Amino acid sequence: MNSVLSVQNLIKNFKSNQVLHNVTFNCKKGRIVGLIGANGAGKTTIMKSILGLVKSRGAIKINGETVHFNHAGGVDSVGALIEYPGIYPYLTGKEHLNMLATNENKQAISKLISDLKMAGYIDKRAKNYSLGMRQKLGIAMALVNHPDLVILDEPMNGLDPQATYDLRQLILSRAQAGTTFLISSHILSELQKLANDVIVLDKGRIVRSTTMGELLSKSLKRVIFKTSDDGRAKSILQASGYHLELGSQVKITLKEGEGIEEAVKQLTRRNVLIEDIVQENNDLEKVVLNLIKG
Structure with missing residues (x-):
């Protein structure tokens, strides 16, 4: 099984503070990978490095293409929600999705809206959205082009139990169809229901990388x-x-x-x-x- 994402010996320093220590892992096609660790463990820094948003040392490849800082090969096949969704307040939710979607994916927007139960507000301006509405729009923006790899940082933030369930079902169905997910979440009970593989971080180091089943057993x-x-x-x-x-x-x-x-x-x-x-x-x-x- 080929790796969609390969991270090898990733090192990151903020001035004299080393926040990532030779982080190495792979994400294979169709797998849901949970990235777990306390605040400050390095989860968001890893995700930003994968997207070429943070300058770090090491080797990152997406579908075999090397990612460089501000010049990320392979990122065209990645969807991401890092920290907070980037939303234009005076555009509607549907306008956001239409703006991002490639021509071949515009027909699938309606199903994505239905899957995330956004129909009741998708035609309203985003400035009037609640936290949960904004979060679902950010997730929809990450998924709209059916990317090979989806990176989600705290995707359940602001979601009520029904919305969390809907998102879980959507992630599971996309993974079954071949999409690879790298998900960071403090809601470990949700990751336990979702993740096939687990990477546990502590102070910028991987302390365990294994399957969810093996970790629990x-x-x-x-x-x-x-x-x-x-x-x-x-x-x-x-x-x-x-x-x-x-x-x-x-x-x-x-x-x-x-x-x-x-x-x-x-x-x-x-x-x-x-x-x-x-x-x-x-x-x-x-x-x-x-x-x-x-």
Whole structure:
């Protein structure tokens, strides 16, 4: 599978402050890549470097074409929303899209408006738009020409739950059709639903680059047992070497590679009836915080 985006040994200094340290990663066709890190980790600087808006050292290629500062080869095949959408207040939303769309993509504007549920205000001047309306217009502007690569910085900013859901469905359908996405977001629960791959940054360094599934599978898992005798179940599991979490529930933490089969055996051998087993979903936020803490 070919890389739509290749970033190799990216280094960026602001005067004496080095903000990116040999950042290297690839984004492959049709993949949704989540760029995660605290404020100041370097996410926006990476995105601006990819677009040729920031001068940095290293090698960036989009569809095999090298990106240079202020002369970005391959950027014609990129759509982007970085920080805030660039909107002209006295133009309508539809005028923005018509201005950006190539001739072959003008026919698809109506569907994009429908997908993002913008029909009720798309013919109004943008100066009257709310934050959420402006954000959806910025996203539509990034998507209007069906680019090979879409870069979105905090795309859920200002969106209500329905608009967030609509955007998620649109991103998933575009990715399935072959569009590659690089998305930065503080709303990790949304990235967990979207991203195929994850890049975790801390202070300008990549601390983990992997798939979402692998990242979550390697985290600690919590299992809750509902039994006929919870007090006895706790004693049995603790004596068997399992870590029990505090509280009234029989909740154990499994380490990497551990399954629940042995815990079930220990309880059933001692005639403790297991009424239910609930495995808590791994939480991306907890995993990321643990990674950043080292």
